Amino acid sequence: MARLSQKIIVMGLGYIGLPTASMLATKGHQVLGVDVSEHAVNTINSGRIHIIEPDLDILVRSAVNSGNLKASLTPEEGDTFIIAVPTPFKELDGNPKAPDLDYVESATRAMVPYLREGNLVILESTSPVGTTEFIYRTIVEMRPELTGKIHAAHCPERVLPGHILRELVDNDRIVGGMSKTANDLAGELYKSFCNGAILLTDSKTAELSKLVENSFRDVNIAFANELSLVCDHLGINVWETIALANRHPRVNILQPGPGVGGHCIAVDPWFIVSSAPEQAKLIKTARQVNDAKPHWVIDKVKAKAARFKEPVIACLGLAFKANIDDMRESPSLEIVKDLIAQKVGKIMACDPHVHADKLGFPLYDLKQVLKEADILLLLVDHTEFKEMDMDAIRDKVVIDTRGVLR
Numbered sequence: 001m002a003r004l005s006q007k008i009i010v011m012g013l014g015y016i017g018l019p020t021a022s023m024l025a026t027k028g029h030q031v032l033g034v035d036v037s038e039h040a041v042n043t044i045n046s047g048r049i050h051i052i053e054p055d056l057d058i059l060v061r062s063a064v065n066s067g068n069l070k071a072s073l074t075p076e077e078g079d080t081f082i083i084a085v086p087t088p089f090k091e092l093d094g095n096p097k098a099p100d101l102d103y104v105e106s107a108t109r110a111m112v113p114y115l116r117e118g119n120l121v122i123l124e125s126t127s128p129v130g131t132t133e134f135i136y137r138t139i140v141e142m143r144p145e146l147t148g149k150i151h152a153a154h155c156p157e158r159v160l161p162g163h164i165l166r167e168l169v170d171n172d173r174i175v176g177g178m179s180k181t182a183n184d185l186a187g188e189l190y191k192s193f194c195n196g197a198i199l200l201t202d203s204k205t206a207e208l209s210k211l212v213e214n215s216f217r218d219v220n221i222a223f224a225n226e227l228s229l230v231c232d233h234l235g236i237n238v239w240e241t242i243a244l245a246n247r248h249p250r251v252n253i254l255q256p257g258p259g260v261g262g263h264c265i266a267v268d269p270w271f272i273v274s275s276a277p278e279q280a281k282l283i284k285t286a287r288q289v290n291d292a293k294p295h296w297v298i299d300k301v302k303a304k305a306a307r308f309k310e311p312v313i314a315c316l317g318l319a320f321k322a323n324i325d326d327m328r329e330s331p332s333l334e335i336v337k338d339l340i341a342q343k344v345g346k347i348m349a350c351d352p353h354v355h356a357d358k359l360g361f362p363l364y365d366l367k368q369v370l371k372e373a374d375i376l377l378l379l380v381d382h383t384e385f386k387e388m389d390m391d392a393i394r395d396k397v398v399i400d401t402r403g404v405l406r
Contacts, residue, residue: 005029006189007078009114011107013040013071015051015263015326016124016157017084018060019164025063027193032078033071034110044071052325052353053164075111080120080189083107083135084157086263087125089270097270099128108135112142117149120185124157126210126264128271132203136178151182154203155190156210161262162324172196176206214268215283220254221265222286225293228256239403258297258379258401259331260290261320266329294331297377297401298338304375304397311345314373316366317380318351318359325353332379336361348373352384370396378402 010021013035021033047061063069085103092098132154159167177183231238305311320330381402
């Protein structure tokens, strides 16, 4: 059953697809990465990367130089096809948070002409329950002769940006096949580079398991964020309160922030809500709490800005978490854009990890914002911000949403 060395087609070369393709290539597989971006394809074929992730540039360069990794705008025939494309939201029947499977469907339709009997199709994109079956139906509708002759599985990515390469290798991996053959084939593939346990199940359970992982974290973050509102209302320090409560041996409260971002935690719970709206009441409420937090932060800034005739507001951080450039679903970015749109004052955004060409507004150097700002709004706990000279901010109005400037 095992295919020791395969031709693998990876659809999507973003934060998951590119590391996965590169890892497979360094393990001896022939890998073709497919992306709709000509810039991404050309960059990868030159041995460089178009995203920021520690050590990924070294891995990609090695994989390309070995001849095992190539990038293309179009698929080819292969043994295994991996779909690693975004699954965002879209407006559907009045629901602004409906799952958007357009990218998954487009990737599937693009690869269908190249499928052969015996191929394995793996969905890595985090998706609503039933998406793997949707992919299979799409394939056999387009190619009826492949009915029962190809294998499909959901193997959700479970990695943390900033630590992707290590976690690709070390984390346990869920393999949810639509058949025993799909599980066997997918399990052997992941064993070729994964040191973690390979956990076999069915596709629907695999899909829900990934959504549950991130929903669990979202619910717990919502508790912390709600605590920050309660403490502010009562005039109590939330950070001290949580630190004291966490001294209980069975209590582990997470830290509040300006909201919740990223391509998983801020998105996946809505997929469960969409599938079971009447049953997922707590999950939905937690999402609403976390989605509302940026607006609470904005109100805090506006209240402080009202003290100044022409306030200068430094917004420190745009990424969704510390020490990365990823701004997907970032509450910090949402806050900065809203402050600019509402003309609260002069907004000086600062993020040493983000490139200005990705934004519609300018970025400023940290030294400049510390010199000019009246109000410091800390949104992301980048190392550079945690190491700021406290004397430089002593005369500023500070709004610290991460609790690191105490």
